[in-house]
Amino acid sequence: MRGTLSDRMGAALLMAPLLLFLVLAYAWPFLGVVKWSFTLPTPGLGQYHALLTDDLVQSVFIRTLRIAAIVTVVSVTAAYAITVVWVRGSPVQRVLAEFCILVPFWISVLTRAFGWVALLSNRGLINTWLQSIGFISEPLTLVRNEFGVIVGMSHFLIPFAVFPLASAMRSLDERVLLAARGLGSSRMRTFWTVFVPMTRSGIIGSAMITFVFSLGFFVTPAILGGGRSVMIAELIYLRIFQSPDWGLGAAISVVLVVFVGALMALLFRYVKPKQLV
Amino acid sequence: MQQPGRAAEIKANGIGKSFGSFRALDNLSLDIGRGEFLTLLGPSGSGKTTFLMILAGFVQPSEGKLFSDGVDITNRPAEQRAAGMVFQGYALFPHMSVEQNIAFPLKVRKKSASEIKSRVGEMVERVGLKGHEKKLPAQLSGGQQQRVALARALVFEPGVLLLDEPFSALDKSLRGQMQAEMKRLHQETGTTFVFVTHDQSEALALSSRVAIFNHGKLLQVGRPDEVYDRPANRFVAEFLGEINMLPVKGVRPADNGATGLCEDRAVNMRCKAEAIKGDAILAIRPEDMSIAPEASANQNGIAATAVASTYLGAATKLDLTTRQGAKVTVSVPNEVAAAALSKGNSVWLTWPAEKGFLLPDGGQ
Numbered sequence: 001m002r003g004t005l006s007d008r009m010g011a012a013l014l015m016a017p018l019l020l021f022l023v024l025a026y027a028w029p030f031l032g033v034v035k036w037s038f039t040l041p042t043p044g045l046g047q048y049h050a051l052l053t054d055d056l057v058q059s060v061f062i063r064t065l066r067i068a069a070i071v072t073v074v075s076v077t078a079a080y081a082i083t084v085v086w087v088r089g090s091p092v093q094r095v096l097a098e099f100c101i102l103v104p105f106w107i108s109v110l111t112r113a114f115g116w117v118a119l120l121s122n123r124g125l126i127n128t129w130l131q132s133i134g135f136i137s138e139p140l141t142l143v144r145n146e147f148g149v150i151v152g153m154s155h156f157l158i159p160f161a162v163f164p165l166a167s168a169m170r171s172l173d174e175r176v177l178l179a180a181r182g183l184g185s186s187r188m189r190t191f192w193t194v195f196v197p198m199t200r201s202g203i204i205g206s207a208m209i210t211f212v213f214s215l216g217f218f219v220t221p222a223i224l225g226g227g228r229s230v231m232i233a234e235l236i237y238l239r240i241f242q243s244p245d246w247g248l249g250a251a252i253s254v255v256l257v258v259f260v261g262a263l264m265a266l267l268f269r270y271v272k273p274k275q276l277v
Numbered sequence: 278m279q280q281p282g283r284a285a286e287i288k289a290n291g292i293g294k295s296f297g298s299f300r301a302l303d304n305l306s307l308d309i310g311r312g313e314f315l316t317l318l319g320p321s322g323s324g325k326t327t328f329l330m331i332l333a334g335f336v337q338p339s340e341g342k343l344f345s346d347g348v349d350i351t352n353r354p355a356e357q358r359a360a361g362m363v364f365q366g367y368a369l370f371p372h373m374s375v376e377q378n379i380a381f382p383l384k385v386r387k388k389s390a391s392e393i394k395s396r397v398g399e400m401v402e403r404v405g406l407k408g409h410e411k412k413l414p415a416q417l418s419g420g421q422q423q424r425v426a427l428a429r430a431l432v433f434e435p436g437v438l439l440l441d442e443p444f445s446a447l448d449k450s451l452r453g454q455m456q457a458e459m460k461r462l463h464q465e466t467g468t469t470f471v472f473v474t475h476d477q478s479e480a481l482a483l484s485s486r487v488a489i490f491n492h493g494k495l496l497q498v499g500r501p502d503e504v505y506d507r508p509a510n511r512f513v514a515e516f517l518g519e520i521n522m523l524p525v526k527g528v529r530p531a532d533n534g535a536t537g538l539c540e541d542r543a544v545n546m547r548c549k550a551e552a553i554k555g556d557a558i559l560a561i562r563p564e565d566m567s568i569a570p571e572a573s574a575n576q577n578g579i580a581a582t583a584v585a586s587t588y589l590g591a592a593t594k595l596d597l598t599t600r601q602g603a604k605v606t607v608s609v610p611n612e613v614a615a616a617a618l619s620k621g622n623s624v625w626l627t628w629p630a631e632k633g634f635l636l637p638d639g640g641q
Contacts, residue, residue, distance in 0.1 A: 175366060176368045179368040181356045182356070183382040184385045187356075
């Protein structure tokens, strides 16, 4: 970024309130959490040791990583298709795609989670419909399990996955695609051998954002998992608010933050921040 | 090496293209010969690039037909036309190495691995990229990227190679080098080349024929010397290089051509005057005019006063004003220019009858 010193001073001043807020509302309290993780109930590394040996904590960690990975694949794939339409479709298709991307931002995460319950539950729209056409006799278990969590989370994250992809697709030189076709490549082949590889940075950015978001999901898995598919954020909540085990909850939080921080550092080694918006 | 006869012969018949209300190309008919090096020349927005895109199959003409070796290809999609194309800015695949870029059209055609290897190797050598095979386009200079683009477009031995202002991003010395290289590739491959440029010296230097476009119309097609020495109209005359325009009155046919009055003196022209009668424009290239000490009855000439000179090294460009106020530029030996300037008062401008040509008065 270029600019004179006074330009940069001005920018720093304009960003100062946000930075101050982030420090007061996040960084400062988080230091408190770090302190708990080393001091509760007794000072030492006891909670981190427990974290490595506790079967429940481990299984929640593994489930969280698995769900985050599946949600990432589902979201990025769906977002890729939507973005192709949004960036390269006809004018009407573009407007429709944009509508589909923006509308979810206006609806609360709670509303959306309960909406999925209404669709997926045993007496929900999908099961009743499948039963009414005789496709199934017993309702399918679509919710209060990992499947429901994945559906709800993917639905929430697809719009976020769209932006890095759109940025990559917009900066792509149209002539390169023409060149591929002119050299005899079919549209399908051009898509897979030229278009997709050329949007690689967008795919990486999109996947990282989705994955990092997925790790910290709370409301959606809590509602659609129905307590049977607990993810890491819900476990932290349970440790702190239900079984007063603040030390362990704090230790899990610290591990999660460090893990996400490491992922972000990795992301920015491959993708420039401006490619993500 | 290309088999002679593989080069395509292209025929455009009444091609037109409209983008909304904008008429990009109008009723264009043109035959492109087998193995010819045809340049499409014109200012930006003249329709030359649109025509190239129609040849490539990227743009569908609004009307007209396109034939390749007698086969109607008007509706054939780009990927089935097998025309090699070099884009402005090269359009290399940024994620593929030099080798992979050049191999792409062969892979698409499902050639065997050994054939791909040998043909890519041969092509890399031919365009002088040996040692750069594993590099990505971003690691190459502009000239090297240009060579990759040429190699990629020629490796599958297309019947026609289409080039869209391929040298516009190169500096002058590199451009000259690439032009020579392209001429050599044209001779070696024997393929039909269709080349788009807005640089008239490039067009004259490279092509076997030049097609000049303006406002979506094809104005003239011919060998470089034909279009330069006998432009069909004022636009072509001016676009191909500096030219002096002098009004002539009372043009009428005469022995060996035409005659008329220029600055109240009788002048002779070798061109036919059937199409042009009465008032017209006499056009003469600066290098075809010379300065004489005095009037001579059997030579074309008018009086003028030298006003300024520009030293160009090999020659001097001299600006003069005629008695009736027309501005004339001539290109003359340095010492002649110096003498004309020092003389102060009027000098005599002459030109051979066959070097002046008539254009309709006013307009295009």
